[in-house]
Amino acid sequence: MTLAARTREAAAAHPFLVDALRAGVVNYAAAARFVDVEGEPEAVATALRRYAESLPDYAPSSPSVRVTMQRGLGRVGDGDGAADDGSDEAVLRVNGAGYGPTDDGDRTAVLATGAVDAAFAAAALDRLALADVTVHAMGFDGEALVALVGRRAGADAIRAVEAAAGSVPDRPSADD
Template identity: 55%
Template structure:
C-alpha cells in the first residue's frame, strides 16, 4: 500500500482530522506527527496530506433551518407503556414526558444523522453531557440533565446553523 493510501486511510480513522482538512485549518506537520505512519520522511506524509486535502470537498457550513424547542421533565421508563408517548426509545428504555429530571432539546425540520453528529460535537465542546440522542424522519432529539438545558439549547441552535454540506 502506498504512503498516500496509508495516509488517506489514517485520516478516515480520525473524523476530526478529516473535517479539519476539509475546512483548511490543519497544521500538516503536526497532523503527520499525530498520524505516526512510521514513515522515515515526515515531509512525504505532509505532502500526502496536502494532496488529500485538495481532493476533499470544501467545508461549507450550510445549516439546516431546523426549529429548536426545549422540554423539561423527561423521565426514563420501560417500554411496556404506550410507544406513542415516548420521545425516544432504545432497547428496553423509553424517554417520556412526566416527572423526570431530564430535558429534551428537539429540533424539527431538515435534520439527519450528519446534523446529529455535528450537534453532539458542539455539545461536547461546550461541556454538556448528553444522556441520550437520536434522529429519525424530520426530528432530532438530545437529552441532557435539567440544569444543562439552556446551554444545550444554545449549543444545538449554533450547531444547526453551521452544519456542513455532506461530503459525499
C-alpha cells in the same frame, strides 16, 4: 500500497483531520507525525497536502432546523412500548425505556425538527459536549432529533443544538 494511499487511509481514520484538511487549517508537519505513516515526514506532509487539494472545500451548511424544549420528563411506560394506561406518551424511547412527561420528571428534552441527519446529530453532540451538557439519552430519525438532558441544562442545551444547526459540515461522498 503507495505512500499517498497509506496517508489518505490514515487521515480518513480521523474524521476531524479530514475536516481540518478541507478547511485548510492544518499544520502538515504536525499532521504527518500524527497519522504515523511509515516514510519520510516531509513526504507524508506532501501527501497530506495533495490529499487536501483533492477534497471539496469545508463549507458548513445551515440546515433548516427548528429547536424546541420540553421540561418535566421522566420514565414512562412499562418497557413494552406503551405507557401503563395504554397510551404512548414517550417523547424518546431507547432500548425499551420510554421518557415522556411526568409529574416528577427531572429531565428536559431538546427537540430539533427538520433537516436532521447523522451529521447534524454528531454536530449537536459535539456542541453539547463543548457546553458541558450531559446527554442522558438521544435519538434521531432523519426528521427529528431528541436529546434528553438534566432539567437545569435545558437552556444551555437548546443554545448548543441551535448552534449545531449552523455548523454542520457538508460531508464528501464516497464518489468525491
